Amino acid sequence: MYQLYQTFIAADRWKWFANGLKITFAVTIGALILGVIIGMVIAVIRTAHDSRRAGKGSIILNILNAVCKLYLTIIRGTPMMVQLLIMGFVIMVPKDDTARMVCGIVTLGINSGAYVAEIVRGGLMSVGAGQMEAGRSLGLNYGQTMWLIIIPQAIKNILPALGNEMITLFKDTSLVSVIALRDVTKQAQNIVSTTYQPYVPYISLAVIYLLGVIIMTKLLGIFERRLRESDRR
Numbered sequence: 001m002y003q004l005y006q007t008f009i010a011a012d013r014w015k016w017f018a019n020g021l022k023i024t025f026a027v028t029i030g031a032l033i034l035g036v037i038i039g040m041v042i043a044v045i046r047t048a049h050d051s052r053r054a055g056k057g058s059i060i061l062n063i064l065n066a067v068c069k070l071y072l073t074i075i076r077g078t079p080m081m082v083q084l085l086i087m088g089f090v091i092m093v094p095k096d097d098t099a100r101m102v103c104g105i106v107t108l109g110i111n112s113g114a115y116v117a118e119i120v121r122g123g124l125m126s127v128g129a130g131q132m133e134a135g136r137s138l139g140l141n142y143g144q145t146m147w148l149i150i151i152p153q154a155i156k157n158i159l160p161a162l163g164n165e166m167i168t169l170f171k172d173t174s175l176v177s178v179i180a181l182r183d184v185t186k187q188a189q190n191i192v193s194t195t196y197q198p199y200v201p202y203i204s205l206a207v208i209y210l211l212g213v214i215i216m217t218k219l220l221g222i223f224e225r226r227l228r229e230s231d232r233r
């Protein structure tokens with residue numbers, strides 16, 4: 001009970017957790033949006049390149065595809081913590097909390113984009129080739145067919161995988177503490193360094209992440225059920 005008092009009541013330390021949780025959710029949402037945008041662009045480029053016959057693709061498309069493959073290789077081949085250290089202490093070098101948050105969002109978004117790209121590419125490839133042919137026969141160009149016909153169908157197929165990526169991203173935000181961003185993990189560490197009592201702060205931190213994952217899982221389940229109901233109609 002005394003450790004609970006030290007962790008949450010004394011000096012209003014519960015506010016530390018609350019403020020840290022706000023930063024954690026902000027980083028998660030920002031990184032997820034950035035990751036989806038990057039992943040969509042890369043998936044469309046790679047799908048467009050793969051859908052063309054050998055030797056038929058344009059030079060620009062071949063170059064873009066090579067850049068995308070290099071990006072995927074580097075990002076998926078290096079740990080996220082190493083990427084955060086490079087962005088935080090070599091490339092961006094943030095000086096205040098706002099800059100650290102931007103650094104965290106950019107780094108996690110770039111990392112997430114590599115995995116979202118492969119998820120989306122798998123979803124695009126799962127849509128039958130006849131859908132593209134039908135769109136082109138209606139007078140739509142490649143971009144219009146992809147945006148209006150292929151991508152909406154692919155999103156429904158990849159929604160569970162995207163949900164898992166969001167949950168993983170939420171947990172991975174705990175790594176931004178290495179660039180001194182005061183997320184909920186960093187705040188728990190600050191409380192431990194103040195009280196010298198690690199038991200309650202770290203157990204409470206685990207419970208916070210667990211509750212966050214449970215809530216997101218429930219919301220994703222509700223969203224998926226509504227999508228299935230709209231399909232039946």
